[in-house]
Amino acid sequence: MGKCITCGNEYDASFDVIKEGQTYTFDSFECAIARLAPSCEACGIRIIGHGLQSGQRYFCCDHCAERSGVTELKDRA
Ligand SMILES: [Zn+2]
Ligand SMILES: [Zn+2]
Known part of the structure; x- marks a missing residue:
């Protein structure tokens, strides 16, 4: 319990x-x-999979990271 x-x-x-x-x-x-679960900084959804992290910033996908000007990240396989 x-x-x-x-x-x-x-x-x-x-x-x-x-x-x-x-x-x-x-x-x-x-x-x-x-x-x-952290939220994606670009679209606000909860990140339940691996997601992407740049310092303290979290993104659900490569596309959202790029939209926010973070270009060094790539989706993890
Ligand atoms: Zn509960
Ligand atoms: Zn997103």
């Missing part, structure tokens, strides 16, 4: 995600994504 830190729901099938040494408890992937 764990309590979701995003929505506060207590759920018997909750799960933990460990990120940078911190443990987060969630009741659903939706809540985990809402809390942990």
Whole structure:
């Protein structure tokens, strides 16, 4: 039994995600994504796949990075 830190729901099938040494408890992937997934700087969608990172800037794809003037990034295979 764990309590979701995003929505506060207590759920018997909750799960933990460990990120940078911190443990987060969630009741659903939706809540985990809402809390942990970065947003694309260009289009604002949640980045659930690998995405692209340039310093502290995140992009969902090569195209969005280029639109924002970041040209050194390429989609990871
Ligand atoms: Zn939740
Ligand atoms: Zn994007």
